[in-house]
Amino acid sequence: MIKDFLNKTLENFPSAGLDIHIIKKYEVRTDAKESFEVANFSIMLIKSGNLTIEVRAILLNIEPRDLLVIPIDSLCRIVQTDDKLQFFLISFTPEFIIKYGLKRDLIDSFYYLLGKSIVKIGLDDKEFSVLSLIYKLIYFVNKDFKAKEFDHELQRVSFNLLLYELRLIYSHQTSDNFQIFPRKESLVIQFLTILSIHYKRQHGVQFYAGALFVTPNHLNKVVNQVTGKSVKKLIVNAIISEAENLLEDPQLNIVDIAEELGFGSSNSFSIFFKKHSSISPSRYRNRFTEI
Secondary structure (H helix, E strand, O other): OHHHHHOOOOOOOOOOOEEEEEEOOOOOOOOOOOEEEOOOEEEEEEEEOOEEEEEOOEEEEEOOOEEEEEOOOOEEEEEEEOOOOEEEEEEEOHHHHHHHHOOHHHHHHHHHHHOOOOEEEEOOHHHHHHHHHHHHHHHHHHHOOOOOHHHHHHHHHHHHHHHHHHHHHHHHHHOOOOOOOOHHHHHHHHHHHHHHHHOOOOOOHHHHHHHOOOOHHHHHHHHHHHHOOOHHHHHHHHHHHHHHHHHOOOOOOHHHHHHHOOOOOHHHHHHHHHHHHOOOHHHHHHHHHHO
């Protein structure tokens, strides 16, 4: 069952890029010798029971109140479970993070997600209670998601609550000499931080490379290695995501939106949006309001 959750494609889900489960009765469907890849960022929270899982050739014993962050593209194997296993599991794509979680004050929580090392943390009672409530909130928001403006806002709020809590947990762990992340992951975090501040006005790779004192080729290589996406793709995703948010507000006209996003004219904005969304801004707005 865990294999079925961890290596699925999320793009065509009702809430594109997000999948969440609350498992109260675990059914073993994967042979202990069978390995599989994790296709998305995945975070598991154990409520009860025990799980032995091999991630990137590292054998981990997961117990109640343990938080396990599994890096994307990890090779895994479920070694052993017991009949009392209950857990929360959330998986999401890099695109979903850009759409719902790109906030300057939350970027450091991405250390959990971008690090290539497996993160296993034993939570205290309070941390577990808060995090489990956030999982339940995201679960129910996602369960009834219908792509309406109100649902999008709930999606943003609930997902950012998850990132806020991860940030608090991360801060607590760093005070106890939590692992230091390699230079590659640190560079990507710095890039995402700058992107979250400047994406509305700075659309070129050169700006971000210059701000980080590296060449565009080096930045692109490192970002691609860590996230699986090019720098340009992440910039475009950030702009498109914000454009969609603004287009969902009927009080804003397209000329104002184009100016807000740093385009010289509404025509250049429309060309950009249609190129990367396969739909014009006006048609996107009409389709959204018809839902």
